[in-house]
Amino acid sequence: MPVKPVERFEDVAPQLVDVAMGRAPADLVIRNARWVNVHSGEIVPATDIAVAAGRFAYCGADASHAIGPATEIVDAAGRYVVPGLCDAHMHVESGMVTVTEFCRAVIPHGTTSMFIDPHEIANVLGLDGVKLMHDEALAQPVNVWVQMPSCVPSAPGLEEGGAVLGPAEVAQAMGWPGIIGLGEVMNFPGVVANDPTMVGEIAATRRAGKTIGGHYASRDLGRAFHAYVAGGPEDDHEGTRMEDAVARVRQGMKAMLRLGSAWYDVAEQVKAITEAGLDSRHFILCTDDCHSGTLVRDGHMDRVVRHAISLGLKPITAIQMATINTAEHFKLEREIGSVTPGRRADFLLVSDLPTLIIDAVYARGMRLAEGGQLTADLPAYPYPDTAKQTVRLGHRLSATDFAVRAPGDAGATVTARVIGVVENQAPTRSLTADLPVLDGLVGIDMEADVCRIALVERHRASGAIVNGFVSGFGYRGACAMASTVAHDSHHMIVVGTSEAEMAQAANRLGEIGGGVIFIQDGAERALIEMPIAGLMSDERAEIVAAKADRLIEAMREAGCRLNNAYMQHSLLALVVIPSLRISDKGIVDVERFELVDLLV
Structure with missing residues (x-):
């Protein structure tokens, strides 16, 4: 079935009027339905719904007048x-697949609109990478809008990625048809300090009349928070506490509550509605990051809505937070977000509302999935060779590249800064540990759950490597995991207990052009090839999900018990979320936004 283009409302409005009046037949009529009306907050029984030209034409008690022979x-x-459900903030690249494959995976779960921020590929390929994903998004049978990445790199001065974007590029992209606004403004210190790049990008977006995405990853709700809101960002998904959600809504922002593969931030923040009694229409549900295994096995926005309902929200409220609230935030309430005349005919047939059992999925009036299975044909989208072979290591790595040399006056131990992983949350802890010194080199302490981490520069073949220590993975024996998915600069992150295995893992990813690999005792235990910018596979989502399952299994066999440890691994270089991170420039204290010494 070919992709059905979106008919402009102004071109088909007379046809919709004729169908509603009975002067012309509808293309599709749904009879005897319970109408979930997100505007009135009610469920209207015994409703007929007529669709024409891919839009709703009539929603009422009897649509028999709109039925014709065809x-x-x-x-x-x-x-x-x-x-149809909307994901208000997400990164396709976190699914390890292309936009097309992501759509193939989530359509059966009821997602018909997505707002994607491709800042992962932007950090590798720059504006050309954004355009590639933008054009692929336009080719989908569901709505995929693109937020222009705002922070490339995410923290200038603290990291250097594969590209640099600024106000000129943002202004240029605002004229593209699929651009809906500015992606999450992660450089919150830059906004607070009136950094010219941040000011210029936000101004370009406001001039275009589009939405500015936020990302305030600090727990400080004092002057800096107020200044950030005053600078222009209109939403935020980085809250983890009830008081975070309350503060954002009180300041006129939309609080985005996320449930991704590794981020479980809905439960605490939803209390702002269920306990504090705030108006739910200013809260939005999203996923942010979901890997392919979650999408294939557990779902997408349907999973988030079910979770929200399980926490005490009325089903209609949770659905509003994944439909009309999102549409209004992006100024698209005339197009999507509700089953009402004039809107795109994106809807679900659901047999049980509290558990959101989805029987069929329609977009633009066409059935795309039924019984949890995709019925539409989504042809693969070709990526050019210029989007591949982006992993450039400079030289073949050896175990000595991952050694940490102790100071000349060191005794039997040294005190080192350690990145502490926080399960199911994006922030890390800033820890210290006393580590042994042997033959002038700093060792690890597996009993205390401290192993090695390294960031390998992979964009310019500089050969630069930054070494450090991390805690929380629980690895045992000689093992290492390497990934070219390393938010947001997307160098290569290698975590392991053995320098030899770390070198083996890194070299293997260099050979295949990127991905994720797990090595144990010198053997390759799991591999997900991601040749597109070192971020995305060109295989089917279910194949990638099976490989991701094998990766998780390999990590568990090596002692890791974290929920979705791969996602935790991939964020260890994200230098805009507290507290301690690693970048190509060194160890970063994100609380102070400055580089610090590894050894205290």
């Missing part, structure tokens, strides 16, 4: 008609 009729038999 009209497709679907008897809902009392099932619920729910607006």
